[in-house]
Structure formats: C-alpha cells, structure tokens
Amino acid sequence: MPTDSSSRGTLDEFVASAPALQRVGMRALVALARRPRGAALLARAPAIDQLAQIVVALGRYDDPEVAMTLGWDGAGVVARGRALRHAERRP
Amino acid sequence: MSERIEAEACVIGAGAGGAVVAAELAEGGMDVVVLEQGHWHDPDSFTARPPQMLARLYRDGGQTTTLGTPPILLPLGKGLGGTTLVNSGTCFRTPAKVLERWARELGLDMSEESLRPCFERVEEALSVSEVTPELAGQNAAVARRGAEKLGWSHGYLRRNARGCVGSGVCAFGCPTSAKQHTGITYIPRAKRAGARIVTGADVERVVVQGGRASGVRARMASGAHVEVQAPLVIVAAGTIHTPLLLARSGLGGSSGQLGRNLSLHPATAVFARMEEVVDMARGVPQSFYVDEFAPQGIVFEGVAGPPAYAAMSLPLTGARHAQAMADYRHLAQFGVMVSDSSRGSVRSVAGRPLIRYDLEEADLRRFRTGLARMRELFEAAGAREVYLPLPDGVSPERARLRDLKLMAFHPLGTARADARATHGVVDGELQLHGARGVYVADGSAVPSSLGVNPQMTIMALATRLAFALLGRDVEDAQAKREAA
Numbered sequence: 060m061p062t063d064s065s066s067r068g069t070l071d072e073f074v075a076s077a078p079a080l081q082r083v084g085m086r087a088l089v090a091l092a093r094r095p096r097g098a099a100l101l102a103r104a105p106a107i108d109q110l111a112q113i114v115v116a117l118g119r120y121d122d123p124e125v126a127m128t129l130g131w132d133g134a135g136v137v138a139r140g141r142a143l144r145h146a147e148r149r150p
Numbered sequence: 151m152s153e154r155i156e157a158e159a160c161v162i163g164a165g166a167g168g169a170v171v172a173a174e175l176a177e178g179g180m181d182v183v184v185l186e187q188g189h190w191h192d193p194d195s196f197t198a199r200p201p202q203m204l205a206r207l208y209r210d211g212g213q214t215t216t217l218g219t220p221p222i223l224l225p226l227g228k229g230l231g232g233t234t235l236v237n238s239g240t241c242f243r244t245p246a247k248v249l250e251r252w253a254r255e256l257g258l259d260m261s262e263e264s265l266r267p268c269f270e271r272v273e274e275a276l277s278v279s280e281v282t283p284e285l286a287g288q289n290a291a292v293a294r295r296g297a298e299k300l301g302w303s304h305g306y307l308r309r310n311a312r313g314c315v316g317s318g319v320c321a322f323g324c325p326t327s328a329k330q331h332t333g334i335t336y337i338p339r340a341k342r343a344g345a346r347i348v349t350g351a352d353v354e355r356v357v358v359q360g361g362r363a364s365g366v367r368a369r370m371a372s373g374a375h376v377e378v379q380a381p382l383v384i385v386a387a388g389t390i391h392t393p394l395l396l397a398r399s400g401l402g403g404s405s406g407q408l409g410r411n412l413s414l415h416p417a418t419a420v421f422a423r424m425e426e427v428v429d430m431a432r433g434v435p436q437s438f439y440v441d442e443f444a445p446q447g448i449v450f451e452g453v454a455g456p457p458a459y460a461a462m463s464l465p466l467t468g469a470r471h472a473q474a475m476a477d478y479r480h481l482a483q484f485g486v487m488v489s490d491s492s493r494g495s496v497r498s499v500a501g502r503p504l505i506r507y508d509l510e511e512a513d514l515r516r517f518r519t520g521l522a523r524m525r526e527l528f529e530a531a532g533a534r535e536v537y538l539p540l541p542d543g544v545s546p547e548r549a550r551l552r553d554l555k556l557m558a559f560h561p562l563g564t565a566r567a568d569a570r571a572t573h574g575v576v577d578g579e580l581q582l583h584g585a586r587g588v589y590v591a592d593g594s595a596v597p598s599s600l601g602v603n604p605q606m607t608i609m610a611l612a613t614r615l616a617f618a619l620l621g622r623d624v625e626d627a628q629a630k631r632e633a634a
Contacts, residue, residue, distance in 0.1 A: 069201040072205040073211055078213065113462050116458075117200065117461060121200060130429055131456045139317075140315075140325025141325065144193060
C-alpha cells in the first residue's frame with residue numbers, strides 16, 4: 060500500500076485505482092486544472108471543467124488541515140474507532 | 151503450478167450472498183471452500199479519507215461507470231464482505247408487492263410468509279435495528295422537520311449495526327466495526343465451522359461435466375492455478391461479474407437473458423444550505439427515509455459524508471463551489487432514489503465488464519418529480535439555498551436525460567430467476583436452468599428492481615438456498631418464541 064498520506068498522495072492513489080482509460084483522462088485533467096493556463100482552457104468546456112474540478116476538490120478537501128477548518132477531524136474519528144474496537148474486542 | 155482442493159461446495163464471492171451461503175452450509179456440516187477475488191481489509195487500515203478508501207475498498211476505485219444516457223457511476227465493493235463492506239447498512243425486507251409480482255409473472259414461490267424465517271435469521275445475525283434520532287444526527291433532523299411540515303410519510307431506517315457511534319463514514323470503512331458487514335459476521339462464522347476461505351482468487355470458469363457441476367478453476371495473483379472439485383457450485387460474484395463468469399464458462403445462455411434485465415435503482419442527491427449547524431458527517435449518514443412517493447417509485451434516503459465527499463458531490467463549480475464548501479458545517483444532503491423501469495445489460499469486452507444502461511423517459515419523469523419534491527422538502531425545513539444536481543438555469547420540470555447526474559448502488563437482475571427456462575437464467579430454487587448443481591446467490595438472480603436497498607433480499611434468498619441444499623427448513627424463530 061502507498062504510504063503517502065498527503066492530500067496529493069491520497070488523490071494520486073484514487074486516480075491510480077481507476078480503470079485505464081479513466082485514469083489517463085483524469086491525470087490529464089488534473090494536470091491541466093492545476094495550471095492557470097490549463098484551467099483557462101478547461102473553462103471553455105464546462106462539462107469537462109466540472110469533472111476536473113470534482114477531482115481537484117476531492118484532493119483539496121481531503122487535506123486534514125482544510126477539513127479541520129470545516130469541523131471534520133478524520134484522524135480523531137479513526138482514533139476513536141480504533142480505541143473502541145480494541146477496548147471492546149470488536150473485529 | 152496447480153493446486154487441487156476437494157470440497158462438497160464451492161462458493162464464489164464473499165459478499166452479501168456468498169458469505170451467507172458459505173456460513174450456513176458450513177455450519178450445517180458441509181465441507182465448503184470460498185473463493186474471493188478481493189482481500190480482507192483490516193479496520194486498522196481504515197483512514198476515513200474518501201479518496202484513499204475509494205481506492206482500496208472499491209473495484210476500480212469506485213469509478214465503475216455505465217455507458218449510456220446519462221452515464222451512471224456504479225460503485226462496487228471489493229474484498230471480504232463485498233459491497234456490504236462499503237454500503238450504508240440500510241436493511242429493508244423485500245416489499246410484499248414485489249414478491250407477489252414475482253409469483254404472478256415469473257412463477258417464483260417466494261411469498262412474504264415463506265421468506266419470513268430467512269429474514270428473521272439474517273436480521274438476528276446482523277443485529278438489525280432502527281436508528282435512534284440521537285444517532286441519526288442533524289442531517290436526518292433537517293429532513294424530518296421538512297417531512298413533518300409537509301405531512302409526508304417518513305421514518306428512521308433499520309440498519310445492520312451494533313455499537314454504532316455515528317462516525318459518518320460507512321461508505322469509507324467503518325472505523326468502529328459497528329457495521330455488521332458479512333466480512334466480520336458470516337465469514338468468521340464460516341471459518342469457525344471449517345470453511346476454507348481463499349482470497350485473491352480470480353475465478354476463470356465454473357466446470358460442468360455431463361450437465362452437472364464438477365468444480366471451479368481459479369487463478370491466483372502469483373499466477374498459480376487452484377482447481378476446486380465440488381459437486382455444488384454457488385456463484386455469488388455480484389450482479390456485474392456473475393453473468394460474465396457464467397458466460398465464459400459457457401453456462402446460463404440458453405434463455406438469452408444472461409447479462410440482460412439489469413436494473414440499477416439510480417439515485418441523485420440534493421444539497422441545502424441551512425441556518426443551523428448540520429455537520430452532516432456527525433451521525434449515521436443513511437439513517438432516515440421519506441417514502442411519501444414510494445407508490446410512484448421514488449424514495450428519499452439520507453446521504454452524507456466528510457468534506458472531501460461533499461466537495462466531490464456538490465453540484466457547483468468555481469467560486470460558488472468554494473463558497474458553499476466554506477459553509478460545509480451548514481450543508482445538509484439527501485438522496486433521491488428511483489425504482490427503475492429502465493433495463494440495461496452487461497457483457498465482457500477484453501475481459502472487463504461493459505455496462506450499457508439508458509434511462510427511459512418514465513424514470514426521467516420520476517427524477518423530475520423527485521428533485522422538485524426534494525427541493526420542497528428542504529424549503530419546508532427552512533433551507534437558505536437549495537443546490538439541485540442540474541445545470542444552471544434548468545428546473546427539475548425541464549430536466550433532460552443528459553442533465554441528470556446519477557449514481558447507482560443496487561444493480562440487480564443479470565441472471566434473473568424465472569421458473570421458465572425460456573425466460574430466466576436460474577429457476578425458483580436459484581439453480582441454473584440446464585446445469586444441475588450450479589446455483590446463483592447474489593443480486594444477479596433478483597429478477598427486478600425492489601424499490602428499496604437490496605442487501606436483505608440477497609441475504610434472505612441466500613439463507614433459503616443454503617437450507618434447501620442442506621435439506622432442512624430454516625428455523626422459524628417467531629414460531630419458537632410463540633411456543634416458548
């Protein structure tokens with residue numbers, strides 16, 4: 060399993076798990092969306108632009124710091140779950 | 151290299167159907183081998199981070215998509231537990247009207263009364279109970295307020311969970327193991343009863359000799375082959391993959407129905423910005439339903455998740471998306487599910503499933519109604535703004551097929567049961583027409599859309615099948631209680 064837990068790392072893992080054609084398409088879209096000129100180009104095709112923005116947003120809001128500012132503490136949820144499982148000997 | 155295993159029954163797949171059959175057969179004294187393509191997912195590896203968990207717990211990273219108008223995202227789980235590992239845990243029995251239709255039109259002897267002991271047995275095994283309002287969270291409270299103001303029929307959902315604390319990430323791996331998916335319930339039971347569970351096994355074909363099942367051939371990731379010799383083969387690879395496996399085994403094709411009749415129970419979701427703090431991911435994401443429009447094939451069910459999930463599904467772009475996400479704590483979300491009359495198909499192209507599905511006009515009308523009603527629900531609940539999953543300027547009433555953004559979670563019907571060999575792939579006992587000893591125990595055998603989440607139907611039918619193979623009646627818990 061990849062161990063990169065940065066938001067870019069988790070997004071890359073997500074993109075890499077897609078079927079081949081979608082994977083190629085998503086990588087191209089993400090690369091374009093992350094560059095100002097690429098983003099301007101995408102803006103001319105709203106449907107494709109929306110798809111690119113979805114993927115980029117998935118990565119951006121997966122960032123634990125960003126999520127924390129929105130009230131979501133994913134690490135805390137995981138830690139609480141782990142403690143509960145171990146304390147109660149859940150599977 | 152090839153390993154040979156002998157068993158009395160070989161079960162292919164460890165999801166809702168396969169795990170149940172395997173456990174019941176093994177506990178009934180049968181020598182069982184389970185072949186599962188995926189692996190065991192250790193809850194310690196769950197991170198509650200959507201992109202990472204989609205990549206690890208789902209087939210194709212949860213990005214399986216249908217080909218058609220509109221394209222529909224069809225996430226499928228992968229591993230011990232199958233899709234029960236990543237679903238929301240909602241438990242409905244098969245609606246009586248659906249069973250009556252199956253009896254009338256397909257000649258299937260599956261009455262509500264005959265299936266009752268199966269449902270009770272599954273519900274007990276999975277600790278099925280109704281979500282409490284406290285655990286349901288504020289997202290459900292918003293929908294409840296709207297439904298009450300409008301006088302619409304509603305309720306809290308029943309789920310297979312025990313000791314749930316409302317982590318809010320059912321779809322991304324339950325971090326508390328509260329959700330009683332089959333990977334932590336039926337599979338351990340099967341193991342304790344002596345079943346052998348082989349993970350990472352890609353089943354190549356089911357072998358039939360002289361019209362009778364004789365075994366299964368699988369390939370491991372190492373390249374080695376496993377040959378299971380068994381007079382009973384239970385195929386439970388899921389609605390998308392079971393027809394592909396049967397087709398490449400040269401089985402189930404005589405009626406022309408294999409891979410056809412695919413229903414999806416397509417869905418979409420609506421967001422609303424509320425005055426109050428909702429914190430949608432605090433609580434059970436799918437805890438509440440509104441069934442006012444169920445007679446029209448439309449049901450609303452809760453849906454929610456962490457910011458990354460919401461950002462992915464929020465139907466906005468650019469600055470509006472950023473503004474709405476800045477207000478994430480005030481966002482509520484609810485899903486519109488349509489009991490579809492559209493039908494699709496699945497076939498293999500270069501070894502991968504190609505899923506064709508075009509939404510029919512009748513289902514488009516259901517979505518138009520559902521979206522309009524959902525907006526009404528949120529407005530009644532006091533929403534400051536409602537975000538419909540439609541292009542700017544398109545009202546629900548004028549939505550076209552290509553305007554819809556759909557997902558689906560409940561594929562069914564691609565190896566449908568029908569008493570008549572000319573109309574179905576399996577018979578009423580779920581045995582393949584034309585091949586003795588080969589059975590199907592997953593959503594593919596469920597002949598039509600249910601209008602509700604299907605995991606209980608699949609598990610109840612799997613229970614019924616297992617006891618039929620053991621030659622025993624399913625213990626009637628209700629009769630036992632009454633006698634006591």
